Structures are given as structure tokens and as C-alpha cells.
Amino acid sequence: MFGRYKPLWGKRPRLKSSYDAVIIGGGLHGLATAYFLARDHGLTDVAVLEKRFIGFGGAGRNTAIVRANQRTQENVPLYREGLKLWPILTKELDYNLMFFNCGNLNLLHSEAAMNAARMNVATAQFHGVESHLIDAKQCREMMPALNISEDITYPILGAMYHPPGGILRHDAVVWGLAKGATKHGVDIHQQTSVTGVGVENSKIVSVDTDQGKIYTPRVLLSAGGYSAGISYKMLGIKLPISVLTIQSMVTQPLKPILNHVISSGAYHVYANQTLKGEIATGAHMDPWPNYTTQTTAYYIKHQAQALAEMLPCLRGVKFMRHWAGLADMTPDMAPIMDGNDRIEGYYMNCGWGYFGFKSCAATGKYMAQFMASGNCPDMLKPFHLQRYEQHRLMGETAALVNYSPDN
Numbered sequence: 001m002f003g004r005y006k007p008l009w010g011k012r013p014r015l016k017s018s019y020d021a022v023i024i025g026g027g028l029h030g031l032a033t034a035y036f037l038a039r040d041h042g043l044t045d046v047a048v049l050e051k052r053f054i055g056f057g058g059a060g061r062n063t064a065i066v067r068a069n070q071r072t073q074e075n076v077p078l079y080r081e082g083l084k085l086w087p088i089l090t091k092e093l094d095y096n097l098m099f100f101n102c103g104n105l106n107l108l109h110s111e112a113a114m115n116a117a118r119m120n121v122a123t124a125q126f127h128g129v130e131s132h133l134i135d136a137k138q139c140r141e142m143m144p145a146l147n148i149s150e151d152i153t154y155p156i157l158g159a160m161y162h163p164p165g166g167i168l169r170h171d172a173v174v175w176g177l178a179k180g181a182t183k184h185g186v187d188i189h190q191q192t193s194v195t196g197v198g199v200e201n202s203k204i205v206s207v208d209t210d211q212g213k214i215y216t217p218r219v220l221l222s223a224g225g226y227s228a229g230i231s232y233k234m235l236g237i238k239l240p241i242s243v244l245t246i247q248s249m250v251t252q253p254l255k256p257i258l259n260h261v262i263s264s265g266a267y268h269v270y271a272n273q274t275l276k277g278e279i280a281t282g283a284h285m286d287p288w289p290n291y292t293t294q295t296t297a298y299y300i301k302h303q304a305q306a307l308a309e310m311l312p313c314l315r316g317v318k319f320m321r322h323w324a325g326l327a328d329m330t331p332d333m334a335p336i337m338d339g340n341d342r343i344e345g346y347y348m349n350c351g352w353g354y355f356g357f358k359s360c361a362a363t364g365k366y367m368a369q370f371m372a373s374g375n376c377p378d379m380l381k382p383f384h385l386q387r388y389e390q391h392r393l394m395g396e397t398a399a400l401v402n403y404s405p406d407n
Contacts, residue, residue: 008095009054009178013187018215019047021371022207024194024230025223026050027059028357029349031177032364033220033371034186040365041372044185047216049209051193055174057224058356061293061325063248063280064173065261065272066358067104067165069124069131072394074382075334076127081379082362083164089361095176098169098275102260104162105139107310109154109266117160124162132161145257145313152309154266167261167272167280170357177364197234197346204345218371220339220347225291225326227350235343239336240388241351242289242329247299248282249322250274257313269306279314281307285327285354293324329353332393337367337383340374347371348385 021037023030026048037043050056066086068079086099108114117133124131135158136148148156178188189211197219198206207214221227228241254277263270263283271281281303286296300322308315330336330351339347349367366377376384387393 008175009182009188013189015189015192015209015211015214016047016187017213019187020045020216021218021220022046022214022216023048023220023222024207025057025221025227026054026188026190027057027222027224028055028173028177028360029352029363029367030220030222031174031181031188032360033222033349033367034364035177035181035184036365036368037372038181038184038186041368043368043372046181046186047214048181048186048188049192049194049207050188050190053190054178054188055171057226058325058327058352059174059224060170061248061323062170062354062357063270063272063282064168064170064357065104065165065270066099066168067162067261068129068358069104069106069120069160069162069165071120071123072334073123073127074394076123076129078362078366078379079359080127080129081365082359085361085365086168089176093176093180095172095179097172097176099166100168100275101164101166102272104165104261104263105143106160106162107139107156107262107264107266108158108160109156109264111157113265114158117158120160130163134159134161143258143260143262145311146262147310147312154264165261167274168357169275173357173360194230194234199235199343199346202343204343218345218347220349220367220371222349222367224350224352224356225328227328227348231348231350235346237342239348239350239385240331241336243291244288244327244329245286245290245292245294245324246282246327246354247285247295247322247324248280249295249300249303249319250278250280251314252318252320253277254279254317257311262310264306264310267306267310269303269310271307271311278320279307279317291326293326295322295324327354331388332395334394335363335383336385337363337370337380338376338385339370340376
């Protein structure tokens with residue numbers, strides 16, 4: 001009666017004994033790197049290894065907000081390119097990634113926040129990224145549902161408006177990249193656990209899995225919140241990463257209310273309305289390192305109170321689903337993209353915190369170039385691991401907790 005289910009990315013391939021490159025982690029960054037390796041560099045003999053199923057980790061647990069109005073000179077160009085790639089990838093992959101260019105409003109609640117935003121806007125504009133500072137009245141004109149009165153906990157003084165930003169559908173991006181990668185010959189191995197990485201004479205030679213050994217000269221570690229543990233356990237490399245739980249939820253579907261993404265650092269909340277009408281909200285992060293993906297009653301209460309103050313029309317609206325994921329936080333809230341140094345053929349792409357979705361397309365493009373040539377592209381050079389030893393942190397923002405390399 002019903003046909004057999006066939007994944008968009010084809011049948012489950014047989015695990016071969018050797019590959020030109022192995023990617024540990026079937027999330028957005030791993031899949032994007034595999035896609036660009038095959039498409040742009042002719043490295044089609046690539047294996048993506050995923051312990052569970054593609055998109056299980058951070059890729060499937062975020063609300064897919066994208067923007068490029070970051071704080072530092074190093075970050076903005078990377079996120080800018082990532083933002084430009086979404087409509088291009090939609091066409092190339094022949095898959096609707098559901099990119100909605102609705103723009104972002106970062107709400108500001110103090111003069112200090114307004115001054116900091118002026119610096120952000122200047123940095124963005126210097127790099128050709130559209131960003132503006134607007135006052136509370138303009139915020140209300142753009143989003144009539146917003147409460148700009150003085151009788152709330154954190155009155156709104158203005159906002160940083162970023163027109164190019166928006167949202168995507170997270171699972172559509174995962175499936176689209178998987179479809180594109182396998183079309184170019186990449187093998188995706190789900191339910192395949194990595195148990196070890198072989199190194200001889202400071203060179204990558206193999207990867208051990210519960211399905212067998214793979215010989216390969218290149219390995220990319222891109223396992224999100226699990227990267228630090230894998231790096232230390234299998235290669236003895238300690239990464240300055242703390243793993244924290246970040247929580248999200250969605251409401252029942254509603255008529256159009258939010259025509260922009262809004263976020264507030266003071267309230268520790270963001271919200272956007274999906275194309276299905278749900279209000280997706282999140283931003284609360286547990287302030288201690290842990291690996292749990294369970295939500296908490298405190299978080300649900302916090303989100304309800306914050307949203308009810310900022311958007312009074314949401315009072316009484318039901319939350320339908322809530323979930324949690326892992327955020328791999330570095331001391332400067334910027335990622336680690338490095339490799340082919342201490343161990344030849346070993347590459348890292350981790351430490352994204354809660355910014356990983358925004359730039360995964362551009363990062364995949366440049367990590368693929370890095371792995372194919374062995375030479376780090378200029379775009380990625382500021383994100384090297386040694387910056388922590390050299391006390392040259394990015395300054396995107398301060399870390400929420402002191403990290404432990406053994407997390």
C-alpha cells in the first residue's frame with residue numbers, strides 16, 4: 001500500500017575501508033563542508049560519520065535565526081558571506097531552505113547598550129552590512145505589538161535594526177545539504193560511532209568506528225557540543241570550551257504578529273514567528289557546564305514572563321513544545337577553526353556557542369578549501385586555536401562561565 005521510505009540523501013551506503021576525507025559530525029558544518037569539498041574541490045570520496053542521525057545535535061535544536069551584525073571586525077565578513085549564501089544555496093541544492101528575509105531588531109534597554117550598539121552598527125556598515133540604530137517610537141512603528149511603555153522591567157530605548165537578517169527552517173537546511181552532498185558522491189553514515197583516531201608520525205592515518213576501521217589522510221572534527229570531549233579523549237588536545245545547555249520552545253500557531261526577529265539581552269529572550277505561525281523563542285542558558293538536553297520549569301516561567309512584558313498580546317498563549325541543545329562556548333564567544341598544524345591532516349571546526357547556524361554555509365565553504373589545499377584561507381586565520389595561548393581573544397563578548405578543558 002505504501003512505498004518503502006527512501007531518504008532524500010539516498011540509500012545507506014556501505015562503509016568503505018578508506019576515504020580521502022572523514023568528517024566527524026553530521027550537523028550543519030560537517031554537511032556543508034562535505035558538500036563544498038565535493039562540489040568545489042573534486043573530493044567526492046568523503047565520509048560523514050554521525051553517531052545518531054544527521055541534524056541530531058545543535059543543527060536540529062535551534063530556531064535558525066541568521067544575521068551578520070556581529071561585534072568584531074573578524075566575525076562580520078564571515079557572517080556576511082554566510083547570509084548571502086542562503087538564497088544561492090536554495091537554487092543550487094534545488095531544495096527550499098525556507099529563508100525568510102524578515103530582518104532583525106536587537107532591542108536596547110540602557111544608554112550603555114545604545115552606545116555599544118553604535119559601535120556594532122559602525123562595524124557592520126564598515127564591512128558593507130546594512131544596520132541602523134532606531135529609537136523606541138520607530139520600533140513600535142515597525143512592530144505594533146511591541147510594548148514600549150515605561151512600566152515594564154526593562155523599558156525599550158531603541159534597537160539595532162538589521163534588514164538583511166531573517167530565519168530559515170533548520171531541518172530543511174540539514175536535508176538540503178545532505179541531498180546536495182550525496183548527489184556529488186559523499187557517503188553519509190548515520191548510527192556510526194567514532195571510537196578512535198589513528199595518528200602516526202604526527203599525521204592522521206585512520207579513524208576507528210563501531211562499524212570498522214577507515215584509512216584516511218584527513219579528518220575534520222565538527223561535532224558541536226561533543227567536540228571538546230572527542231578532541232581530548234582521542235587526540236589529547238584540550239580545547240578551551242565549556243558545554244552549556246540552551247533551551248527553546250514554540251507556541252501554538254497564531255495569526256501574523258511578529259514581522260521581524262526580536263531579541264533582548266536584558267530580558268535574555270528572542271522571538272520570531274515561523275512560517276507556520278508559531279512563535280519560536282529561546283536564549284536562556286544554564287550558567288554551569290553540563291551535557292543535559294532537558295528543559296527546566298524555571299526556563300518556561302522565565303520565557304512566559306519576558307514575552308508577556310515585551311509582547312502583551314501573547315499573554316495566555318500556549319507553549320506547545322520545548323527542547324534543549326548543547327552550546328559549545330569559548331572564552332571569547334568566537335569559534336575555533338584550525339588544523340593541519342600539530343597533527344598533519346587534522347582539522348577542527350567547533351566552539352560556535354549559539355552562533356553556529358548563522359555562518360555554517362560560509363564556514364563549510366572555507367573549511368573545504370582549507371582541507372583540500374592544506375592552507376588556511378585568510379577568512380579563517382583569526383579563529384586559530386593559538387589565539388588563547390597568545391592572549392589575542394576576539395572580544396565578541398565575554399564567556400558566561402570559566403571553562404574547563406576537561407569538559
